[in-house]
Amino acid sequence: MKYALFLGCTIPARSRNYELSARKVAQELGIELVDVEEFICCGFPVKSSDQESATLLGAYNLALAEKQGLDVCSLCSSCTSALTEVAHELANDKERRAAVNTVLSRLGLNYEGKVKVRHFARILYEEIGREELKKHLKRNLEGLRIANHYGCHYIKPSEIYDNFDQVEDPHTLDELVALTGATVVDYANKKRCCGGPVLPVDEKVALSVAKGKLDDITEAGADAMNLVCPFCSVMYDSNQKSIEAEFERSYKLPVLYLTQILGIAMGFERKELGLNMNVVKTKELLARFYEQEK
Amino acid sequence: MADIDLREADPKFIKELAAQPGGEKIVACFTCRTCTASCPISIVNNKFSPYRIIRMALYGLRRQVLERDFIWLCSSCYACQERCPQGVSITEFMTLLKNLAAKEGYAPAGIRAQRDLIKGHGRIYPLDEFDNKKRNKIGLPSLPTTCGVVKELFPEQ
Structure with a gap:
């Protein structure tokens, strides 16, 4: 491939x-x-x-x-x-x-x-497939509660994506994350946009949109968020502090990429996955998977 | 938002829109407001409402639509387009309006800055040697720090 x-x-x-x-x-x-x-x-x-x-x-x-x-x-x-x-x-x-x-x-x-x-992510789901992927997973992520954020352009507009996922009830990321043993947490307004494209137009509006999702995910009791887009990460990870300051809230919600979650399950070390570069700290969240590093 | 004043309507605006990609099907809109109910921006800012923008366009309020800043609040998330029962390509329609507005000089500064960066340098975040150092340090390959092809792609820049 x-x-x-x-x-x-x-x-x-x-x-x-x-x-x-x-x-x-x-x-x-x-x-x-x-x-x-x-x-x-x-x-x-x-x-x-x-x-x-x-x-x-x-x-x-x-x-x-x-x-x-x-x-x-x-x-x-x-x-x-x-x-x-x-x-x-x-x-x-x-x-x-x-x-x-x-x-x-x-x-x-x-x-x-x-x-x-x-x-x-679509290549992982469609071409590698869950059965093959599972063969490469060494660490069980049981106990980790992950909220998947599909974002918009991973699955929309549906007419250009051959319906590989369902726009109104997306499932591909849930299925990929579930392979690791982590719990997939459902939450309100799961399909909502990160607000990113509005950032250069009206920062307050963009941050308000992102805040809504952080509220919904925190409410559902997830430990971390899973993303497949760097611009969603700009909104939820890079700008999480700005959102906390703007709306006087505290989230401290770690934001991971799908490839980092799968990489942890594959047995890679923290630095090999750039986990030290995530803005919201992930060390505490992942401590039990990296005990030998202490 | 101010009341709509139909004395300012331009009846040719619908034809102008319908002739371009994204505008073909807007006359099918029957104002069910599914778009606005699905919109992540409308929820946090009521200045933005897709169905209202479509209505204004259909009334021919060309100037009031293109000159106002609210059309730029669309995040192009496609939530409205996916759900429109009349098959209106609402997100593409918003892109059409934004393109028309930009041609007439109404794009917000942030959007103009993005466009100039990309058409001038090929990237929204141009890379320098310091970026490449940081990339190499963690085993990632260097990337070009200059971009010559944009001069051929966009000679008017």
Whole structure:
């Protein structure tokens, strides 16, 4: 199994813990992730103001993957949706493809519309499969209570994702986390957005949206949150202190990536998974799995 | 939000919208308000209401929609679009409105800054040698600190 690894903008700069743990998990499972140095922004952040440029950015990245004969594996939900949307559009619309290729030809590139885009979690669920994944898990995470945050673009818009999960009753992350022995905690408004895309427009609104979820998860008694998107992490992990200050609340809710949770269960050490880089401290939460380190 | 004044309506606005991706099906909206009930932004800020924005657009209130800051509060989460019983691509419609507003110079500063960074440098968080040092220290590969292709992709920048 071989994919071009699409990191996007946020991960290499702000979520090295996600990148590190994803590479470890992929290696353990025999998924070969190929680095493509020329990849640039997926286009998602410019879509709202400049759809045409967003399509061009997506097409450029897809053309680079196609040139190497690889499908794309993305760790970020927003990158996944932006690239999947462009891949769909260009696979089905010859005229659009021709228009985009006029620009790409200046860079010696041509996109034929062949690339598939997959989120890393979807690859784990669909292509590796739970049975195979389970064979690689060594530590039992029993007793850990995890609230899964699906976010938006991991599963939506559903029309571009072949219904691999159910938008109104998502289950793929619950099933993956349950493999580790951890308890999956259900909570109110589970499907709600993190608010991230509104951050550059109105910080107060964005933080209010994120606060709602922290309230709901705390209420349900979870020990930690599980994410599959670096921008959701910016909202819940990097900005948790700002939310606490703004709304005079205290959460101290550890926020983990799916790849960190699976990595712990696979037996990797704290630093191998970048667990020391999570903003809300995870040491106490995970102490019983890393007793030998004391 | 102020009352709607229909004397300012531009009847051509619906046709302009319907001719572009995202605007094709908005006339099917029957104001059930499922979108607003599903919206994570409406819950925390009542300045933002998808059904009301669609209504204003259908009335032809072009200026009042495009010049106001509230359309930018849409988080593009697709909750509304997934649930619309009339099959209106509401999130795509909001993107269309934002694109039209941006063309007329009404994009908020934060959105303009993001766009300029990406079209100028290829990344929203451009990387430097210090970032690469931090990456290498934990065994991650270096990434390019400059991006030449944006000049070819966006020669107008």
